[in-house]
Amino acid sequence: MSVSEPATGRRRREGPTPPQSEAPYLEALRAFAERRPVRLHVPGHKGGPAADPEMAEVLGERALALDIPALTPGIDQGPEPTPFQQAQLMAAEAWGARRSWFLVNGASQGNHVALLTLAHSGAELVVQRNVHSSTIDALIVSGMRPTFVASEIDPELGVAHCVTPEALDRALAETPRAAGAAIVSPTYFGAVADVQGLAEVAHARGVPLVVDEAWGSHFPFHLELPTPALSLGADLVVSSTHKVVGSVTQSAIVHLGEGGLIDEEVVDRCVTLLESTSPSSLLSGSLDAARRLAATRGFELLTRTMAGLRDIRAAVRELPGLDVLDERLVGAPGVHAYDPLRVVIDVRGTGATGYELARRIREHDDILLELAGENVIVAVFGMAEDVVASGARLVTALREELASRVHPGDRSREAFAPPPPWGELVMSPREAFLAPQEVLPAADAVGRVAAESLAAYPPGIPNVLPGERLTAETLDYVRRAIELGGSLRGASDRELRTIRAVVER
Numbered sequence: 001m002s003v004s005e006p007a008t009g010r011r012r013r014e015g016p017t018p019p020q021s022e023a024p025y026l027e028a029l030r031a032f033a034e035r036r037p038v039r040l041h042v043p044g045h046k047g048g049p050a051a052d053p054e055m056a057e058v059l060g061e062r063a064l065a066l067d068i069p070a071l072t073p074g075i076d077q078g079p080e081p082t083p084f085q086q087a088q089l090m091a092a093e094a095w096g097a098r099r100s101w102f103l104v105n106g107a108s109q110g111n112h113v114a115l116l117t118l119a120h121s122g123a124e125l126v127v128q129r130n131v132h133s134s135t136i137d138a139l140i141v142s143g144m145r146p147t148f149v150a151s152e153i154d155p156e157l158g159v160a161h162c163v164t165p166e167a168l169d170r171a172l173a174e175t176p177r178a179a180g181a182a183i184v185s186p187t188y189f190g191a192v193a194d195v196q197g198l199a200e201v202a203h204a205r206g207v208p209l210v211v212d213e214a215w216g217s218h219f220p221f222h223l224e225l226p227t228p229a230l231s232l233g234a235d236l237v238v239s240s241t242h243k244v245v246g247s248v249t250q251s252a253i254v255h256l257g258e259g260g261l262i263d264e265e266v267v268d269r270c271v272t273l274l275e276s277t278s279p280s281s282l283l284s285g286s287l288d289a290a291r292r293l294a295a296t297r298g299f300e301l302l303t304r305t306m307a308g309l310r311d312i313r314a315a316v317r318e319l320p321g322l323d324v325l326d327e328r329l330v331g332a333p334g335v336h337a338y339d340p341l342r343v344v345i346d347v348r349g350t351g352a353t354g355y356e357l358a359r360r361i362r363e364h365d366d367i368l369l370e371l372a373g374e375n376v377i378v379a380v381f382g383m384a385e386d387v388v389a390s391g392a393r394l395v396t397a398l399r400e401e402l403a404s405r406v407h408p409g410d411r412s413r414e415a416f417a418p419p420p421p422w423g424e425l426v427m428s429p430r431e432a433f434l435a436p437q438e439v440l441p442a443a444d445a446v447g448r449v450a451a452e453s454l455a456a457y458p459p460g461i462p463n464v465l466p467g468e469r470l471t472a473e474t475l476d477y478v479r480r481a482i483e484l485g486g487s488l489r490g491a492s493d494r495e496l497r498t499i500r501a502v503v504e505r
């Protein structure tokens with residue numbers, strides 16, 4: 001089938017793709033650099049010679065030579081499929097998508113693309129309450145009006161798990177004009193949703209399911225990992241490939257499923273609209289390479305990584321006061337499967353908070369974690385990482401901290417209380433974001449419409465989102481969480497002395 005020239009030059013092509021052992025885009029970049037063409041175009045560093053010398057030394061002359069602009073013949077222009085098109089076709093094949101788009105503004109861009117795409121079919125959306133902030137921003141970008149669906153909360157750990165199909169079904173029933181549903185799986189803590197059940201519920205009501213699988217880009221490459229969302233009926237999947245699979249930071253992919261509920265051309269337009277006209281060839285090259293690594297060696301690498309992580313979990317469990325979350329979590333409300341590529345350590349038995357322990361191992365051992373909370377710390381491991389070395393350092397550091405420096409009493413003894421219900425949505429997040437606003441003392445804000453988000457951690461579920469009416473109960477809850485040593489995300493004033501509210505006329 002011949003296809004016309006698309007705006008992004010990335011159209012899916014029928015026919016065979018090169019074997020997954022090849023990386024056509026990366027190889028084309030390399031051939032370009034080795035040819036040493038006369039570069040009378042951007043970027044102004046000219047592939048290295050015109051760069052700041054220290055920049056060339058630090059980033060590497062090789063990297064600068066591969067930094068080329070869009071619309072370069074033989075790379076993303078010329079006979080089709082171009083190497084750029086081939087790279088995306090091969091990514092679609094590797095991840096099991098109908099079509100995939102490389103993104104250069106992270107999975108954040110993927111979430112913006114997803115909601116802007118859904119906004120073509122309606123103005124309402126059912127969305128998991130504790131989505132990543134980029135999905136809340138996507139509500140602002142797309143103008144969609146959300147009906148929020150709560151995820152399950154683990155009352156002991158004070159962390160949020162996933163949305164259940166029953167909860168999604170109820171929210172969709174309340175929102176008959178919803179153009180789709182958007183959920184997150186896996187969570188920061190490795191909990192994986194019942195994506196098949198969620199997709200069935202959405203499809204039964206005739207709408208597509210968007211899955212933010214930012215943390216699960218490695219799932220297709222090992223049978224012992226949770227089943228990837230695309231194989232379970234998800235219609236659009238956002239994958240933060242840089243996170244675990246290991247492309248360069250800020251690179252990501254959005255994948256279209258086979259369901260036919262989302263128009264491929266609309267996704268294509270949304271990707272283009274939300275993207276620089278100068279997407280980084282280094283980021284795209286890293287996606288092509290990371291796809292090859294995952295597709296050809298992912299099974300072997302993940303087998304080794306998972307075995308190493310089993311040993312690390314066992315070693316952490318031996319330490320006094322520590323426990324590790326794992327497959328035992330499966331079956332808890334909102335947890336259908338578990339991603340073993342992270343080590344989530346329950347620190348409640350140590351006398352210290354997760355914040356405190358994370359600070360100590362950072363200051364004393366130069367170990368930086370992905371996340372620290374009141375009750376847990378989270379270490380994330382890469383698909384191809386030597387986890388034996390990094391895990392051993394983590395275990396040694398924790399052992400030393402627990403033996404010498406952590407004292408009972410470091411930790412707040414207050415039990416976690418579930419947050420109060422969120423306030424009425426008076427206007428869409430976009431309307432609130434664009435409305436006239438003022439900053440006022442939080443004490444005077446009851447009854448006003450919020451122009452910003454407030455999310456007290458734990459468990460980090462937004463208590464307030466732009467467009468919602470502020471209640472005394474919610475403001476008291478957030479204030480109390482801060483007093484108890486929790487943190488506040490999203491707010492312009494992290495101490496909640498002031499708050500940004502809409503000026504209602």
Ligand SMILES: Cc1ncc(COP(=O)(O)O)c(C=O)c1O
Pocket residue numbers: 105106107108109111132134184212214215240250251252
């Ligand atoms: C669930 C989720 N979605 C999306 C994102 C955004 O990803 P990126 O940083 O690649 O833009 C994150 C980032 O941490 C995330 O945790």
